[in-house]
Amino acid sequence: MQKSMIDFILNTDCGLCEKIKSSERYKKVSEEGYKIYNKLKESLNDEQKAELDKFADLTLEEQSEAEETYFKAGIKAGLRIAAECLID
Numbered sequence: 001m002q003k004s005m006i007d008f009i010l011n012t013d014c015g016l017c018e019k020i021k022s023s024e025r026y027k028k029v030s031e032e033g034y035k036i037y038n039k040l041k042e043s044l045n046d047e048q049k050a051e052l053d054k055f056a057d058l059t060l061e062e063q064s065e066a067e068e069t070y071f072k073a074g075i076k077a078g079l080r081i082a083a084e085c086l087i088d
Contacts, residue, residue: 040052
């Protein structure tokens with residue numbers, strides 16, 4: 001089954017991701033979250049560490065799915081606006 005052009009842009013190495021720059025706020029929040037994660041992980045036993053890692057992996061996967069959905073919706077909305085502008 002052939003994927004859509006949006007999927008192609010999103011899931012191939014077309015250079016788009018490299019052009020997107022993270023904001024300073026994103027960098028700050030990311031660093032702070034990573035520090036807290038590591039501090040928490042140090043205080044846990046091995047079983048708890050495994051559960052925390054599983055939770056973190058699932059949270060990242062969930063976020064990835066949400067970002068893909070938002071990206072696709074944004075592209076579609078932008079194209080609808082462009083089409084509307086061309087029709088008027």
